[in-house]
Amino acid sequence: MEIREKTVDRNLLLELSGELDHHAARKAMEEMEMAIDAAVPLKLVLDLGGVTFMDSSGIALLLRARRRMEALGGNLMVCHVPDQARRVLDAAGINRLITIR
């Protein structure tokens, strides 16, 4: 799992790539938290384009991102969701809680 970060003003873009399972999630979660702490963004975009596998550990990460952005009064968008991850999000009904483009 790798996370690439771009901050422009108070927009934070995180591009995730690799496998987002329990094994990778803790480090990914930490990196995301650090990036949010540093940028204090009003808008967070999580780009899942490079994610080759995701399970419920990824859902926990997205829900954490959502809580953090709510606390900051900003918003979260998730984009470029690959098919496999999309099926997981659909099965869990997460598409109702998070804006996915």
Next chain:
Amino acid sequence: MKTSNYINMEFLSRSSNEAFARVAVACFAAQLDPTLDEIGDIKTAVSEAVTNAIVHAYPDELGKISLKARIYEGNVLELVIKDWGRGIPDVEQARQPLFTTGGEERSGMGFTIMESFMDRLSVRSRVGKGTTVTMRKRISVRATGAK
């Protein structure tokens, strides 16, 4: 039902084995000629069951996990994931969406995902003895050449 093929494996509850387990099962299932979606669903279901054994069955120790994959006549894949860990006090409650004892790092959606991606899910558990998760999925038979 007649078994036409099977594999059995056993591994330690290290999180690095999650990827190994799902890839091994996906390779074994390939002989059923699954679609990409079906492979993804099988990998995800394996990942959920194995992660549960790693995270919940053995929270403060390393323990043994067994994974058996069988193919039955009629293109049916059966997966049995077994641990000898803590067990689940109330299986019906554990299977509810969003129920979790795992705190912020978990979402409580694992069983819901397994149920949705496989045709059948059964969970047998005894506190202090361990948990056995059995899943079945019939793989669609495709016309040859139509990939």
